[in-house]
Amino acid sequence: MALLETRELSAFYGDFQALFGISMAFEAGDTVAVIGANGAGKSTLLKTICGLVATRPDAVVFDGRPIGGLRAAQIMQLGIAMTPEGRKLFPSLTVEENLLIGADRRKGSGYWRLETVYELFPGLEARRTAAATALSGGQQQMVAIGRALMSNPRLLLCDEISLGLAPVVIKDIYAAMPAIRAQGTTVVIVEQDIVQALAVANRVYCLQEGRVTLQGAPAELSREAIHEAYFGH
Amino acid sequence: MASGIDIVLQGVLLGGLYGLFAAGLSLIFGVMRLVNLAHGDLIVLAAFAILALVNGLGWPLPLAVVVAAAAMFVVGYVLQYVVLNRTLGRDILPPLLLTFGLSIFIQNGLLEAFTADSRRLSAGDLETASIALGGGLAVGVVPLLTFATAVAVIVALNQIFYRTAMGRAFRAVSDDPVTAQLMGIDNRRLFALAMGIAMVVATIAALFLGIRANFDPSIGPARLIFAFEAVIIGGLGSLWGTLAGGIVLGVAQTVGASISPEWQLLAGHLAFLAVLLVRPRGFFPRAID
Numbered sequence: 001m002a003l004l005e006t007r008e009l010s011a012f013y014g015d016f017q018a019l020f021g022i023s024m025a026f027e028a029g030d031t032v033a034v035i036g037a038n039g040a041g042k043s044t045l046l047k048t049i050c051g052l053v054a055t056r057p058d059a060v061v062f063d064g065r066p067i068g069g070l071r072a073a074q075i076m077q078l079g080i081a082m083t084p085e086g087r088k089l090f091p092s093l094t095v096e097e098n099l100l101i102g103a104d105r106r107k108g109s110g111y112w113r114l115e116t117v118y119e120l121f122p123g124l125e126a127r128r129t130a131a132a133t134a135l136s137g138g139q140q141q142m143v144a145i146g147r148a149l150m151s152n153p154r155l156l157l158c159d160e161i162s163l164g165l166a167p168v169v170i171k172d173i174y175a176a177m178p179a180i181r182a183q184g185t186t187v188v189i190v191e192q193d194i195v196q197a198l199a200v201a202n203r204v205y206c207l208q209e210g211r212v213t214l215q216g217a218p219a220e221l222s223r224e225a226i227h228e229a230y231f232g233h
Numbered sequence: 234m235a236s237g238i239d240i241v242l243q244g245v246l247l248g249g250l251y252g253l254f255a256a257g258l259s260l261i262f263g264v265m266r267l268v269n270l271a272h273g274d275l276i277v278l279a280a281f282a283i284l285a286l287v288n289g290l291g292w293p294l295p296l297a298v299v300v301a302a303a304a305m306f307v308v309g310y311v312l313q314y315v316v317l318n319r320t321l322g323r324d325i326l327p328p329l330l331l332t333f334g335l336s337i338f339i340q341n342g343l344l345e346a347f348t349a350d351s352r353r354l355s356a357g358d359l360e361t362a363s364i365a366l367g368g369g370l371a372v373g374v375v376p377l378l379t380f381a382t383a384v385a386v387i388v389a390l391n392q393i394f395y396r397t398a399m400g401r402a403f404r405a406v407s408d409d410p411v412t413a414q415l416m417g418i419d420n421r422r423l424f425a426l427a428m429g430i431a432m433v434v435a436t437i438a439a440l441f442l443g444i445r446a447n448f449d450p451s452i453g454p455a456r457l458i459f460a461f462e463a464v465i466i467g468g469l470g471s472l473w474g475t476l477a478g479g480i481v482l483g484v485a486q487t488v489g490a491s492i493s494p495e496w497q498l499l500a501g502h503l504a505f506l507a508v509l510l511v512r513p514r515g516f517f518p519r520a521i522d
Contacts, residue, residue, distance in 0.1 A: 050415060072414035081415075088412040092404040092519075101405055104398050105417025151417070 001064060003028040003186050004049070004080075004155055009059040009068070011041075011048045018044040018053075020210045026155070026203075031177065031187045033201035033218075035194050037230060040207040042190040043085055046157045049188075050082040051075040062155070077106050081153035085160045087144040089132035096128040099146050108152025111183045117146040120176050138169035145176065155186045162193050174200060194226065208232055239370055240491045241484055246372065248463075248483030249380030250445065252476035253438035254456050255463035256386055257431035259475040262464065263519075264403050264427040265321060270332040273457030274339040275432060279305050279439035280448050281347055283354060294356065294440075302436040309432030314425035321424070336453065343450035354443030379441040383479070386434055387472045393430070394472075403427060407470075462505040468515030477516055481508065 002025035011019040019041045026032050036042050047053040049060055051072035060068040067075055076082075081102070089098050099117055107113075118125040121142040127135055132143055141161055148156055162170040170193070177200045180187060191197035198204060198218040206214040206229035214221065214229030258272045269275075279301055286297035312335075320327035362374040394400035402423055406413040410420050442448060442456070459482060466481050467474030482501050489500020508515070 052411065052414070071419070073417050073419045076415060076417035084412060084415060088409060088415075090405045090408040090412070092408050093401060097401050100398070101401050101416050101418075104402060147416075 002026055003030075003063060005061045006045075006049070007059055007061060009045075009048060009055055011044050011053050011055050013044075013053075018210055019048065022207075022210075022212055024205055024212070024215075026186055026188060028154075028186055029181070029184055030203055031181055031189065031201050033197035033204045034188060034190045034207060035192070035197055035204065035226075035230065036207035038192065039209075041210040042207055043159055044210075045207070046082065046159050046188070046190055049075075050080055050157060073105070076151065079106070079108065079151070079154035080157065081148035081151050081155070082157045083141075083144045083148045083159060083161060085163065087140050089140055089143055089147075091131065091133045093132055094129050095124060095132050095135065095143055098132045098143050099124075099150055102147035102150030106151040106153075110152030112146075112149040112152050114150075117149060120149075120179055121146060136169075138165050138172060141165060141169075141173055142176075145173070145180075149180065149185075152183075153185060155188065156180065158187065158189045160190060160192065162191060162196055170196060194230070206230055236491075240487050242370065242372060243376070244484030244487035245480050246376035246380045246483070247487060248476070248480030249376070249383035250438070250441055250479070251459045251463045251482050252383040252479030253379070253386060253434065253441060255460040255467075255475045255479055256383070256390065256472060257434040257438070258457075258460045259464045259467070259470075259472055260390060260434065261427055261431045263470045263472075264407050265424045266325075266407075267317065267321065267328050267424075268325070268332070269431075270329060270457065271335040271339060271453075272332075272431075272435070272460060273455065274336045274343075274453030275305075275309075276435045276439050276442060276456055277448060277450060277453040278308075278339050278343065279432070279436040280354070280443040281343055281352075281450075283436070283439060283443060284347075284352055287354065294354065298436065298440050301439075302433045305432040305436045306429040309435075310425045310429040313428035314421060317428070318421045318424055336457075340450050340453060347450060349449055349451070351447040351449045352443075353447050354440065356444045360444060375441070375444055379445070382437060382441065383476055386437060387476050390430075390434070390472050399423075399426070459501070462501065464515075466505060466508045466515055468512075468518035470519030471515075471517040474515060474517030 004026045006022050006024045009019055009022040022045060034042050034045060044053060048055050051070055055068040057066040057068045062078060099114060123139055124142060161173060174196060189197050201218055204216060204218050204221060205212055208229060214225060254276060258269060261267050261269055282301040282304060283297045286292045286300060287294055317328060320331050359374055363371045364374060365371045394403060402418050406418060406420055406423055414420060462482050463478035464475050467478030481504055485504030486497050486501040490497035
């Protein structure tokens with residue numbers, strides 16, 4: 001059984017329908033890339049899974065349990081952590097407090113705690129008492145990922161973690177992925193940067209205008225097929 | 234000269250009371266951007282609660298204050314969880330309307346239950362006790378206790394805010410309520426907790442309000458004005474700033490009163506306007522907002 005399934009998931013912002021019957025299955029241990037152009041519905045998909053956008057209960061099934069439409073706080077406590085687009089660190093909190101708050105409501109029984117997050121992202125410990133927003137963009141992104149890891153999630157959702165960062169910094173951040181997967185965490189990466197996403201994923205979904213236009217293992221998909229699924233005709 | 238120092242000293246101590254009025258208001262605005270127009274009436278409600286326990290059940294004052302504080306915590310928690318949480322959102326009008334209605338409701342409820350008579354809390358000999366400072370100066374024990382309590386309350390609130398996981402959650406929700414939910418924080422419960430704590434502070438304020446002067450069901454809105462002015466002078470989001478704002482207000486009032494009794498309240502409001510002119514965001518606004 002898949003760790004998380006979306007079944008004919010639709011999502012709306014008021015009258016505007018952003019997702020049309022999305023069906024996906026993430027197996028435990030998978031690293032899934034969800035790619036697509038701006039406005040394809042990638043972020044909406046993640047927001048629906050983590051409870052920020054409402055949907056019908058059985059549209060999202062986590063570990064056999066319908067969780068669609070639960071409150072975001074409840075979903076987090078079940079073991080789904082989100083690294084939101086734009087990092088969204090808490091400016092009033094220090095770097096360390098930003099990490100700690102990730103573990104306040106769920107610690108899980110896993111590997112990730114302050115020490116291991118500092119090991120994963122070595123630059124952070126020296127800045128632990130700094131205001132989170134005083135850090136460089138890359139380090140802020142590391143804090144955002146660390147904050148999500150602190151709850152030892154079973155499913156980690158990463159929304160545009162390379163957005164606005166220099167290529168060399170993006171490389172540093174993606175270098176953390178093997179260590180995260182090594183703990184058995186299922187990772188869903190939403191990216192506009194296709195190359196980066198395909199390099200780490202073992203499964204890819206391409207979205208276009210709220211619908212899945214392509215899915216499969218990265219090795220099986222041709223450049224042309226991805227290009228067409230991404231941009232349409 | 235001595236009388237000048239005396240006036241300022243009394244004003245500073247009076248500022249402690251205004252700081253207590255304002256601390257609860259500052260706390261809930263800081264956490265959930267809620268402007269509680271019933272804050273003054275909730276303080277008066279707490280004063281009547283203490284009064285009822287002392288006069289009605291014959292309890293000693295300290296016990297009555299502790300029990301009233303616990304009861305007001307529950308009142309605040311339930312009020313926020315059941316009612317006020319529903320009004321929070323992008324539109325700031327619904328909570329204003331609701332707390333305005335609550336203010337009228339509390340005033341009239343108290344009028345029914347306790348009549349319009351002026352009441353006060355009795356602290357025995359403490360009320361008239363004073364400490365001589367030499368040079369013809371003396372301070373009352375009650376004003377001194379009020380000020381010391383205000384400082385203690387703000388120290389305690391700062392400890393909660395900056396040293397506990399609950400305080401971390403308060404600051405996070407204040408920064409970004411949506412992302413806070415992604416941390417597993419249930420905003421509704423956290424807001425209710427903040428209102429509960431604010432009502433405990435309101436009960437402490439009520440104690441000193443009731444010992445210092447008479448109160449009746451109608452005086453809430455005036456306390457609210459003082460509390461608002463203290464919060465704005467101090468700068469939104471800073472608890473120490475709120476105490477400083479209370480002190481500015483208290484000193485302005487006692488200086489005004491020394492010129493002419495009619496000037497007491499007006500001088501306070503003028504000081505408030507003067508601060509707004511010079512520092513529109515108050516003295517210690519929170520850096521990030």
